[in-house]
Amino acid sequence: MFCAITRDPIDAAALARHVRSDADGAVLVFTGVVRDHHEGRSVESLSYEAFAEMAVEKLEGICRDVQARFEVGDVAVAHRVGDLAIGDVSVAIAVAAPHRDAAYGASRTIIERVKREVPIWKRERYADGQEAWRDGSLPEPPGSG
Amino acid sequence: MRVRCLFFAAYRELIGAEELELELPEGATVERLIEEVRARAGSAALPRRLVVAVNREYAPLDTVLGDGDEVAFIPPVAGG
Numbered sequence: 001m002f003c004a005i006t007r008d009p010i011d012a013a014a015l016a017r018h019v020r021s022d023a024d025g026a027v028l029v030f031t032g033v034v035r036d037h038h039e040g041r042s043v044e045s046l047s048y049e050a051f052a053e054m055a056v057e058k059l060e061g062i063c064r065d066v067q068a069r070f071e072v073g074d075v076a077v078a079h080r081v082g083d084l085a086i087g088d089v090s091v092a093i094a095v096a097a098p099h100r101d102a103a104y105g106a107s108r109t110i111i112e113r114v115k116r117e118v119p120i121w122k123r124e125r126y127a128d129g130q131e132a133w134r135d136g137s138l139p140e141p142p143g144s145g
Numbered sequence: 146m147r148v149r150c151l152f153f154a155a156y157r158e159l160i161g162a163e164e165l166e167l168e169l170p171e172g173a174t175v176e177r178l179i180e181e182v183r184a185r186a187g188s189a190a191l192p193r194r195l196v197v198a199v200n201r202e203y204a205p206l207d208t209v210l211g212d213g214d215e216v217a218f219i220p221p222v223a224g225g
Binding site for chain 1: 151153154155194196197198201203204205217219220221222223224225
């Protein structure tokens with residue numbers, strides 16, 4: 001398992017090579033990329049900020065849960081922080097598995113949980129010059145709600 | 146006891162600091178800490194509903210804090 005928060009450009013192909021083993025018939029890579037619009041506004045660029053130490057722990061916990069729940073082999077997640085341009089990879093998730101069903105399920109589960117639970121925030125810069133922190137999800141503490 | 150508060154993203158901008166160290170009575174809860182932070186920062190600064198992580202684990206408001214704890218104030222997350 002490999003989980004990282006990095007300022008460097010993400011090499012998704014390297015993550016795929018990292019997770020593959022000879023037992024795997026599927027290596028699935030999801031890349032989240034920076035797009036040029038959000039809710040009708042034109043986005044020029046954005047930046048991500050993370051509570052890095054906690055974010056890595058959360059990513060590792062998500063990966064462990066997914067490995068327990070799905071029949072997958074190795075998994076890896078890298079999320080970038082700092083300034084990103086349109087088209088840059090913000091997050092990459094690589095899942096290796098003997099069979100593709102489990103890989104698809106695991107990959108989807110990881111990205112959905114990253115978006116709900118990991119302490120990472122996004123600031124968008126719009127074409128009109130304005131900037132804003134993107135609305136997000138408040139994580140659920142245990143024993144609440 | 147001393148507790149170290151960390152502020153990120155929008156909350157860092159609202160509070161005007163990345164970090165605050167606060168003195169609290171023994172047995173104080175997260176909720177008590179939040180009251181203290183609001184009193185310092187001005188009641189309008191932070192939203193009504195807050196989520197914190199105590200020593201990097203999300204924790205409910207009734208969590209009892211200990212000396213040296215790190216409490217991160219977590220704005221709504223928007224990663225991925």
